Amino acid sequence: MAKSFKPKKDRSGKPNPRGPKPKSAPEPPSEVDMRLNKYLAHCGVASRRQAAEMIKAGRVAVNGSVQAEPGYQIQQGDEVTLDGNKLQPATRMVYLLMNKPKDVLSTVKDEKGRRTVIDLLAGKVIERVFPVGRLDRDTTGLILLTNDGDLAERMTHPRYKMKKVYNATLNSPLTKADLQKVRDGLELEDGPVKVNWIEYLSADKKQEISLEISVGRNRIVRRIFEHLGYEVTKLDRVYLGGLTKKDxxxxxxxxxxxxxxxxxxxxxRQA
Incomplete structure (x- = not known):
């Protein structure tokens, strides 16, 4: 059973479930004249792009009326709800790094009752947080959870090319010819893809591969190898934008x- 973070104690000796407060955390944003999708992002719901999808789906209401336009301007005093729940801007930015286990979903909640990354927090985080990007249910490794919608937007936007390193195990050894094909770049059904680098994890285990990629498309690592006739039997993200799984x-x-x-x-911020 997955274990969760054990909160440190504050000066009074009582557990502090909030964790250390980052000195770099920005001040809470003003509620005046803000786009609706940006407001949702500041409330720790999702990135601005994800918030826009929620709004278009009719899940958001302003002062009791459903508002389907992400660019709608919020004014001071407006009441905004998501799925009937009132939202408030985050008063403190929270940034959590998780080593996600297999069979855990990278989402806030699941309609089928399956375990999510939020369940692993075990109620020890007071603030509303959400996962930045997604890892497949069968994929393990690093994922960031935060209520900083602006950072989540930058990390997931294709323009910023956030670097990620994966270790993959294949169902059969990757030939040198296919390794070179991946290095040269492939044409998938949704467009070209090229990794930053790829290598064997060891000379005698050519089923085990490590690669760095900045592309954030759905199931991209698995699809790279499926395109060449391989099946990824194990996939682990070991590096995310400078963060590692150490300890x-x-x-x-x-x-x-x-x-x-x-x-x-x-x-x-690097484009």
Whole structure:
């Protein structure tokens, strides 16, 4: 059973479920004259693009009326709800790094009752957070959870090319010819794709591959190898925008340090 982060104690000796407060955390945004999708992002619901999809789906209401336009301007005093639940802007930015186990969904909740990354927080985080991007249910490794919608937007936007490293195990050894094909770039059904680098994890185990990629398309690593006739039997994300799995056991999570938050924001601004 996956274990969760054990909160440190504050000066009073009582557990502090909030974790350390990042010095780099921005001040809460003003509610005046803000686009509706940006407001949802500041409430820790999702990135602006994901929030726009929620709005278009009719899940958001302003002052009791469904508002389907992401660009609708919120005014001070407006009441905004998502699925009937009132939203409030986040008063503190939270950044959590999780080593996701297999068979856990990268979503806030699941209609079928399956375990999600939020369930692994075990109620120890007061703020509303959401996963940045997605890992397949069968994929393990690093995923960021936050209520910083602006950072999530930059990390998932194709323009910023966030670097990610995966270790993959294939159902059969990857030939040198196919390794070179991946290096040269492939044409998939949804367009061309090229990795930053790819290599064997060891000379005598050519079923085990490591690669770095900045593309964020759905199931992209699995589809690269499926295109060449291989099946990915195991996939683990070991690096995310400068963050690694060091000292983070499977199923565990931890707050980012101030320095890591600054680094992540720096990497996500590089186009």
């Amino acid at each position: 983070l056991k499977r199923g565990w999570w931890r707050p980012l340090t101030d320095q890591e938050v600054i680094m992540l924001k720096h990497f996500s």
